[in-house]
């Protein structure tokens with residue numbers, strides 16, 4: 001096969017399973033394949049049959065590494081990072097340069113950008129030899145080419161950095177493995193905790209988490225390995241970096 005088939009997936013690693021889109025992806029995968037197992041690392045419990053959940057107070061290089069060390073023989077066909085942050089108690093996305101701060105920019109990059117290459121580093125010896133997909137949820141606003149509005153400095157730039165990391169991972173793994181699919185995927189505007197304050201300003205369609213999950217999985221399972229290193233929209237369109 002030239003792509004990952006959902007019916008053949010045995011083991012999935014999912015980060016962000018407590019989030020709106022991540023939890024909908026978890027449910028979609030469990031429903032569409034009655035034998036696969038999902039391994040999750042999260043800050044609060046995720047309790048489902050066929051889900052092996054590990055809790056860590058912080059998701060960082062150390063907890064990712066401990067998590068993978070605890071399941072050394074598991075080989076993953078699909079790895080998805082849906083962790084992302086737009087707003088927290090310290091404030092939301094910046095309208096202008098006057099709103100940026102070192103602390104907030106670091107938090108955006110820590111959560112939205114650097115977890116993905118750290119995940120790739122720790123999971124690199126646990127990838128299925130039959131082929132695998134490694135996916136992180138990016139955002140359309142991370143596209144430098146399609147940025148016409150400005151603002152949202154930290155979120156935009158951290159998602160642009162995430163895209164750059166994914167392109168690099170795709171190139172590194174693609175050199176030695178022609179059955180690797182590394183993708184940045186924009187889920188589409190989706191009704192979740194992350195977006196709820198902003199969706200009233202949106203003029204395009206806002207998806208339910210279940211619609212977003214089905215769209216994302218459709219993109220993953222219809223993309224051939226030759227698509228590795230792309231930034232894809234929820235409908236499969238290639239987005240400008």
Ligand SMILES: NC(=O)c1ccc[n+]([C@@H]2O[C@H](COP(=O)([O-])OP(=O)(O)OC[C@H]3O[C@@H](n4cnc5c(N)ncnc54)[C@H](OP(=O)(O)O)[C@@H]3O)[C@@H](O)[C@H]2O)c1
Nearest residue numbers: 016018019020021043083084137139189190192193194195
């Ligand atoms: N919703 C949209 O319209 C939209 C649009 C474009 C892109 N996206 C992207 O899609 C992804 C999923 O977002 P969502 O809409 O499902 O958001 P969500 O419901 O807020 O879920 C966010 C997830 O990220 C986790 N998370 C956030 N900060 C974290 C941190 N510092 N450490 C560890 N985990 C952290 C949350 O864990 P806790 O439950 O522990 O807080 C939760 O599992 C994100 O990458 C987001 O940027 C969303």
